[in-house]
Amino acid sequence: MTQDVFYIDGIRSPFGRAGAKGIYRDTRADDIATATLRGLLSRNPSVPPAAIDDVAIAATTQEGDQGLTLGRTVGLAAGLPPSVPGFAIDRMCAGGMTSMTTLGSGIGWGQIDVAIAGGVEHMGRHPMEFAAKANPAMLEAGLLTDESLAMGFTAEILHDNFPTITKNRTDAYAEQSQRRASVAYESSFIQPDLVTIDTPNGVAARDEQLRPTTTLESLSALGTPFRENGRVTAGNSSPLTDGATMSLVAGTNAVERFGLTPKMRLVSYAFAGVSPNEMGLGPIPATEKALARAGLSIHDIGAIEINEAFAVQVLVFADHFAIDQTSETLNPWGGAIAFGHPLASSGVRLAIQLARQFDLDHSIRYGITTMCVGLGQGGTMVWENPNFRA
Amino acid sequence: MIDYPDEDFPAFAELTDSLSPAGNRVAVLTVTNHDDRRPTTLGPLGLDRLGIALDEFASHSGEFAALIVTGYSRTFCAGANLDTLANPRHFDDALELAHEGHRVFSKLANLGVPSVAAINGTALGGGLELALHCTHRVSQAGPIALGLPEVGLGLIPGWGGSTLLPHIIGLESALRVMVDNAIAGKTLTPQVALELGIVDGVAADAMDGALALVDSLPKHAQSRTGVTNPNAGALIDATFDRYIGRRGNPIAALTHLRRIFHHSLVSTQSESFEAEDAALAELMTTSEFRRRLYAFRITSTAHRSPPGTPSLSPREIRRVGVVGAGLMASQIALAFAESRDRAVIVTDVSQEKLDTARDRIDGWLGARVAKGALTPEFRSETLSRINTTLTISDFSECDLVIEAVFEDISVKKDVLTAIEAVVRPDCIVASNTSSLSIETMASFATHPDRVAGIHFFNPVASMKLVEVVRNSVQSDETLATAISIAQSLRKTPVIVADEPGFVVNRLLSTFLGESLRLLESGVSANDISAALEPLRLPMTPFALIDLIGRTVTLSMLESLYASATKRFFVGDALRAATATPSSDSVGDDLAALVQESRTLPSVEIHNIVVDALAREVRVMLDANVVANITDIDLCMLNGAGWPAAIGGITPYLDACGASERAAGGLFHLTLDFA
Numbered sequence A: 001m002t003q004d005v006f007y008i009d010g011i012r013s014p015f016g017r018a019g020a021k022g023i024y025r026d027t028r029a030d031d032i033a034t035a036t037l038r039g040l041l042s043r044n045p046s047v048p049p050a051a052i053d054d055v056a057i058a059a060t061t062q063e064g065d066q067g068l069t070l071g072r073t074v075g076l077a078a079g080l081p082p083s084v085p086g087f088a089i090d091r092m093c094a095g096g097m098t099s100m101t102t103l104g105s106g107i108g109w110g111q112i113d114v115a116i117a118g119g120v121e122h123m124g125r126h127p128m129e130f131a132a133k134a135n136p137a138m139l140e141a142g143l144l145t146d147e148s149l150a151m152g153f154t155a156e157i158l159h160d161n162f163p164t165i166t167k168n169r170t171d172a173y174a175e176q177s178q179r180r181a182s183v184a185y186e187s188s189f190i191q192p193d194l195v196t197i198d199t200p201n202g203v204a205a206r207d208e209q210l211r212p213t214t215t216l217e218s219l220s221a222l223g224t225p226f227r228e229n230g231r232v233t234a235g236n237s238s239p240l241t242d243g244a245t246m247s248l249v250a251g252t253n254a255v256e257r258f259g260l261t262p263k264m265r266l267v268s269y270a271f272a273g274v275s276p277n278e279m280g281l282g283p284i285p286a287t288e289k290a291l292a293r294a295g296l297s298i299h300d301i302g303a304i305e306i307n308e309a310f311a312v313q314v315l316v317f318a319d320h321f322a323i324d325q326t327s328e329t330l331n332p333w334g335g336a337i338a339f340g341h342p343l344a345s346s347g348v349r350l351a352i353q354l355a356r357q358f359d360l361d362h363s364i365r366y367g368i369t370t371m372c373v374g375l376g377q378g379g380t381m382v383w384e385n386p387n388f389r390a
Numbered sequence B: 001m002i003d004y005p006d007e008d009f010p011a012f013a014e015l016t017d018s019l020s021p022a023g024n025r026v027a028v029l030t031v032t033n034h035d036d037r038r039p040t041t042l043g044p045l046g047l048d049r050l051g052i053a054l055d056e057f058a059s060h061s062g063e064f065a066a067l068i069v070t071g072y073s074r075t076f077c078a079g080a081n082l083d084t085l086a087n088p089r090h091f092d093d094a095l096e097l098a099h100e101g102h103r104v105f106s107k108l109a110n111l112g113v114p115s116v117a118a119i120n121g122t123a124l125g126g127g128l129e130l131a132l133h134c135t136h137r138v139s140q141a142g143p144i145a146l147g148l149p150e151v152g153l154g155l156i157p158g159w160g161g162s163t164l165l166p167h168i169i170g171l172e173s174a175l176r177v178m179v180d181n182a183i184a185g186k187t188l189t190p191q192v193a194l195e196l197g198i199v200d201g202v203a204a205d206a207m208d209g210a211l212a213l214v215d216s217l218p219k220h221a222q223s224r225t226g227v228t229n230p231n232a233g234a235l236i237d238a239t240f241d242r243y244i245g246r247r248g249n250p251i252a253a254l255t256h257l258r259r260i261f262h263h264s265l266v267s268t269q270s271e272s273f274e275a276e277d278a279a280l281a282e283l284m285t286t287s288e289f290r291r292r293l294y295a296f297r298i299t300s301t302a303h304r305s306p307p308g309t310p311s312l313s314p315r316e317i318r319r320v321g322v323v324g325a326g327l328m329a330s331q332i333a334l335a336f337a338e339s340r341d342r343a344v345i346v347t348d349v350s351q352e353k354l355d356t357a358r359d360r361i362d363g364w365l366g367a368r369v370a371k372g373a374l375t376p377e378f379r380s381e382t383l384s385r386i387n388t389t390l391t392i393s394d395f396s397e398c399d400l401v402i403e404a405v406f407e408d409i410s411v412k413k414d415v416l417t418a419i420e421a422v423v424r425p426d427c428i429v430a431s432n433t434s435s436l437s438i439e440t441m442a443s444f445a446t447h448p449d450r451v452a453g454i455h456f457f458n459p460v461a462s463m464k465l466v467e468v469v470r471n472s473v474q475s476d477e478t479l480a481t482a483i484s485i486a487q488s489l490r491k492t493p494v495i496v497a498d499e500p501g502f503v504v505n506r507l508l509s510t511f512l513g514e515s516l517r518l519l520e521s522g523v524s525a526n527d528i529s530a531a532l533e534p535l536r537l538p539m540t541p542f543a544l545i546d547l548i549g550r551t552v553t554l555s556m557l558e559s560l561y562a563s564a565t566k567r568f569f570v571g572d573a574l575r576a577a578t579a580t581p582s583s584d585s586v587g588d589d590l591a592a593l594v595q596e597s598r599t600l601p602s603v604e605i606h607n608i609v610v611d612a613l614a615r616e617v618r619v620m621l622d623a624n625v626v627a628n629i630t631d632i633d634l635c636m637l638n639g640a641g642w643p644a645a646i647g648g649i650t651p652y653l654d655a656c657g658a659s660e661r662a663a664g665g666l667f668h669l670t671l672d673f674a
Helices: A029-042 A070-077 A095-108 A136-140 A151-161 A167-186 A216-220 A252-258 A276-281 A283-294 A311-320 A343-360 B044-059 B082-086 B091-110 B126-133 B161-169 B171-184 B190-196 B206-215 B232-244 B251-266 B269-284 B287-300 B327-337 B351-370 B376-384 B409-422 B438-442 B476-488 B504-520 B525-531 B541-548 B550-563 B572-579 B586-593 B602-622 B629-639 B650-655 B658-662
Strands: A005-012 A054-058 A087-089 A114-122 A197-199 A202-204 A241-251 A264-273 A301-306 A366-373 A377-384 B012-019 B025-032 B066-070 B075-077 B115-119 B122-124 B136-140 B201-203 B319-323 B343-347 B386-389 B400-403 B428-431 B451-456 B465-470 B492-497
Touching: A005 A029, A005 A095, A005 A252, A005 A343, A029 A070, A029 A114, A029 A197, A029 A241, A054 A070, A054 A095, A054 A343, A070 A087, A070 A114, A087 A095, A095 A114, A095 A241, A095 A264, A095 A343, A095 A377, A114 A343, A151 A276, A151 A311, A167 A216, A167 A311, A241 A252, A241 A343, A264 A283, A264 A343, A264 A366, A276 A283, A276 A311, A276 A366, A283 A311, A283 A366, A283 A377, A301 A343, A343 A366, A343 A377, B012 B044, B025 B044, B025 B206, B044 B091, B066 B206, B075 B115, B075 B126, B082 B287, B091 B126, B091 B269, B115 B126, B115 B206, B122 B126, B126 B161, B136 B190, B136 B206, B161 B171, B161 B251, B161 B269, B171 B190, B171 B232, B171 B251, B190 B201, B201 B206, B232 B251, B251 B269, B287 B629, B287 B650, B319 B327, B319 B409, B327 B343, B327 B351, B327 B376, B327 B386, B327 B451, B343 B351, B351 B376, B351 B386, B376 B386, B400 B409, B409 B428, B409 B438, B428 B476, B438 B451, B451 B476, B465 B476, B465 B629, B476 B492, B492 B629, B504 B525, B504 B541, B504 B550, B504 B572, B504 B586, B504 B602, B504 B629, B525 B541, B525 B586, B525 B602, B541 B550, B541 B586, B550 B572, B572 B586, B602 B629, B602 B650, B602 B658, B629 B650, B650 B658
Parallel strands: A054 A087, A054 A114, A301 A366, B025 B066, B066 B115, B075 B122, B115 B136, B136 B201, B319 B343, B319 B400, B343 B386, B400 B428, B428 B451, B465 B492
Antiparallel strands: A005 A241, A005 A264, A114 A241, A197 A202, A264 A377, A366 A377, B012 B025, B451 B465
């Protein structure tokens, strides 16, 4: 009954600036998600919509226009037949990633053959201030702290706890991310996986928050909003972002039945917890766990797509695995610092970029997508390149 | 190494490699307890590990341009581990611990390459001394505390600070840091440390700053400059004379420090370090140090929510109404108005009283501006957040109304009724009463569950205590909100039962009542005051009555007396001296009213008063007036200004035998205060 799990294709909306000046300011979250899903379906015509077994769409703040069981509502809105079910997922920033792992798990033991896994976050309409309130008993007991509930503070704590990761290093990393993203755009590595979305404020066709002119000097002049004299700035963090991502995942049965061409094979995945105060450490134990399950070591990994919520969290990861922060293995096309981080969407964006790297470089056999998650978690997926040629 | 069985969270010293911007190879030594919830401290085990790491580095220091020493989380190093400091009872053990600090820290001066302290966070006591032993220091900018607070604990900076700091920043500044600031409980900001010369630089990121400094260093470390001030001796004496005369101050520590300062003018560094060792060992084995340490511990954790705080979200308090415009009410209004996100409205019966209150508040703010403690903008902004009104209906939008009117139950009833008639049903209604029952007041209310007791102490600006009254009719949300209000004003809340006088006024009433009883029996005010000297209180009982005022004192004593006539005392003398005062001194007036005259041995007078205090503390504990005995000491330290030298009160009661004589046994069974 078991079968291999494949990433067939993925696509995303251009990522917009959250807030009153962003292109999606007058667009509903579920409309962004719907347009993205339509884009995915239209470029995968060999999969009959009625054959889709399930739709999982994640959002961190599930209220208002991203609150009504997104997998179901977006599926219907995108034109899937009513017979296709759907549900919503929340694991904060790893929501999209969890859509993929949850459906992938169903595929793995044959209960699902083909499915849609995605995420959306309209941070302009739903900022990450929890409409939900933390249980005061947990705060009192120290299980959660005010700092652990605000991600920027957890990034400052990482700086505190890893004194050799200095502000100069995080700024240098942020500059590199912007530079690499800019080169990736010039090389048209990013655009093929973007849908174009009509909005009341114009056509969204390109990520809105890229800053190719970023320099170390311009970064060093930025303020530190989370702490007076802190080290985390708007420049070395991902910006608040609106956007959606969708992926098509399938098992061997569906691949054979519909003649699909998988872009990646899922080898293993893992989620792991760390102290909520040190949220950004999450990718380290998650990666160790996922690699152990795959029987691989970090040296087997030829491409790492790590979500850049904050530069400091990427550098903690890099230092832990002794990866140079300028390594071409690590986010060669830049990351969320440049593209933006619409929370629950980002896990699928990582897969989209890794898949395209696999497509361009057949010498890479294994890659990982990994990210830190609010309240002290990390998630990692290990992928194999079907086109690998030694 | 000294063998201590139970050093909790000992520090590790970890060496890693790093590169400076110019490509110089640098070793980084991180002092860390791997627990970001508690600051790293150094005990014998941590010191030992630090010594091993320094030896390891020294064995191949030639490969490096410098050693950078840094800390973990928000701490560089918070000093010596207080548990291990409290441990030695014997001079020899204490001497070895003092000596061990010197032995390990001195390695930093003999590495063959420069050592740079990258002060990433709190650097206090032994932690700052660790940095002072480095050849250079860079601090991170921001809210970081640097200081040598040892004298405030009854110790001296004994791991090199007393000797090194005067050489690094000069005598005058060193005295300011080690004596003035330590006694006032103040620490330095990185910017002030830079101005004083304690650190060589301040950087947005301490490690970036230290790495950049390495690139600018000359190859060989410079020798330290000596103390050259020709008036050094006179300056030392003048500073110490200012402090040694005050009874609450740590006299023994000051005396030792003065001697070391004089000594260091004429001796070598190692001789001066030995003098530090001996002084530290002697001070560590005194009972005063153990009492001060106890006081330090209970006050330094007092910002946390007290035990018994209900686990639910407190209400947000933005608009605050204050009923009354007297001295206490004005101080309360000012305390709230200092929060930027709050608006305060004050009412009283006449415009004249309101104007007086406004002038008074502006006067206080003006005095702080004149001292440089406030900006003129803060003064005007704060004042602009205080409005006055003669119409209580203007309180309709308040989240909290607190009354500080005359202590008379019928007046309180009228005020409460007037408040409840205009405020929203969810507004917290609080009383600042010091002796009336909150439950009785609540019985007049339409919504008794929202009536809170929030008792501030005079002067509100400097007394950190707030007694928060709990009773059976108020809601958990009311209690939780009252506690969070105190915390939002940076006060330390203690939950107290709804009993007369709560904690502070109850024990003050015992203290004053027994003094008055002795006086009426014919013992002179001078004899009483002299006999109570060992308590090292800020003032004599009679000076305290003069400070509080006779009317207020009498009202307090009468209300406690009414609650338990056997345990409390008022006496006709005070009643008469209050009704018809004939001088400014209550002591003189009382003396003139008392016919008898007798003398008692000092120790007998002393024991009558402390035994009564011990008895009363036991009654309070048995009646669950507070959750823990430490709450009683916290109240006396933060609300009555009783000194750390006696640990608040109960450590002293144990030490002088009062607990065993009068209260059925020691209050602290596991702590030795004698």
